[in-house]
Amino acid sequence: MDSESNTSTGHVSRKAVLRAALAAGMAAPAVLMGVPALARTLSGGEAPLDLTPECDDGDDLTLPQMEGPYFKPNSPLRSSMPDGTGTRLTVGGYVFGRACRPVSGVLLDFWQADNNGAYDNTGFKFRGHQFTGADGSFKLTTIVPGLYPGRTRHIHVKVQAPGRPILTTQLYFPNEPRNNTDTIFDPRLLMTVRDGSGGREAAFDFVIDVPQNPGPTPTATTTTAPPGGTWTAGRAYAAGDRVTYGGVGYVCLQAHTAMGGWEPPNVPALWRVG
Numbered sequence: 001m002d003s004e005s006n007t008s009t010g011h012v013s014r015k016a017v018l019r020a021a022l023a024a025g026m027a028a029p030a031v032l033m034g035v036p037a038l039a040r041t042l043s044g045g046e047a048p049l050d051l052t053p054e055c056d057d058g059d060d061l062t063l064p065q066m067e068g069p070y071f072k073p074n075s076p077l078r079s080s081m082p083d084g085t086g087t088r089l090t091v092g093g094y095v096f097g098r099a100c101r102p103v104s105g106v107l108l109d110f111w112q113a114d115n116n117g118a119y120d121n122t123g124f125k126f127r128g129h130q131f132t133g134a135d136g137s138f139k140l141t142t143i144v145p146g147l148y149p150g151r152t153r154h155i156h157v158k159v160q161a162p163g164r165p166i167l168t169t170q171l172y173f174p175n176e177p178r179n180n181t182d183t184i185f186d187p188r189l190l191m192t193v194r195d196g197s198g199g200r201e202a203a204f205d206f207v208i209d210v211p212q213n214p215g216p217t218p219t220a221t222t223t224t225a226p227p228g229g230t231w232t233a234g235r236a237y238a239a240g241d242r243v244t245y246g247g248v249g250y251v252c253l254q255a256h257t258a259m260g261g262w263e264p265p266n267v268p269a270l271w272r273v274g
């Protein structure tokens with residue numbers, strides 16, 4: 001363990017959390033593995049340690065990576081991938097903003113290869129989007145993606161907070177031989193992965209470019225929907241609803257409550273032109 005001191009930004013640093021966890025007799029949390037992950041409490045018989053999540057010592061944002069050739073818009077709204085066989089895998093974590101506060105309502109759109117290393121380019125197997133909860137958490141239930149030529153094992157994801165830019169990146173698995181030869185691989189995007197009951201359990205926390213200090217997290221502005229079906233923040237839409245935005249017609253793909261920043265052109269997972 002190094003001797004780096006706490007930051008002076010007013011919050012408990014990741015290393016301070018680590019120290020507290022170690023002092024409390026807990027197993028070494030994820031941060032020891034050098035990933036940008038929350039020093040989380042561990043299960044397996046340990047009593048929960050009630051710590052405020054802290055995302056990082058400073059302002060390190062999660063690294064972007066190339067989208068690759070296999071992204072498709074309009075993925076299903078789901079946090080569990082029901083298709084195919086393979087080693088079961090859960091990926092859980094939090095999305096934080098610049099001030100290390102969790103961000104709710106963040107869209108995470110995952111896509112990955114199946115057990116054989118193939119992407120479903122005609123349907124939506126192993127594709128799905130979800131939103132972070134009020135505590136900024138997410139959980140994906142899937143399988144360990146297979147390998148395909150030229151790449152190490154990885155999961156693709158797009159992360160977007162309301163009204164903020166899209167972060168496109170990839171998540172990696174530790175102890176993969178191909179991590180040493182894949183030129184796209186970056187150890188800063190390693191998940192922590194361990195064996196769990198019935199499969200593998202991975203964790204990763206995102207830090208995205210959402211200003212939180214002094215300004216608040218972008219929130220929805222509720223207004224009264226004008227006549228004529230114009231898209232309106234604060235209004236609940238059902239699949240199939242039609243609206244206009246900027247003079248263009250859109251069809252709702254997934255039931256949701258509209259928020260500022262989620263205008264139809266910005267969210268292909270929720271709206272298509274039609």
Ligand SMILES: [Fe+2]
Pocket residue numbers: 068070151154156
């Ligand atoms: Fe890929």
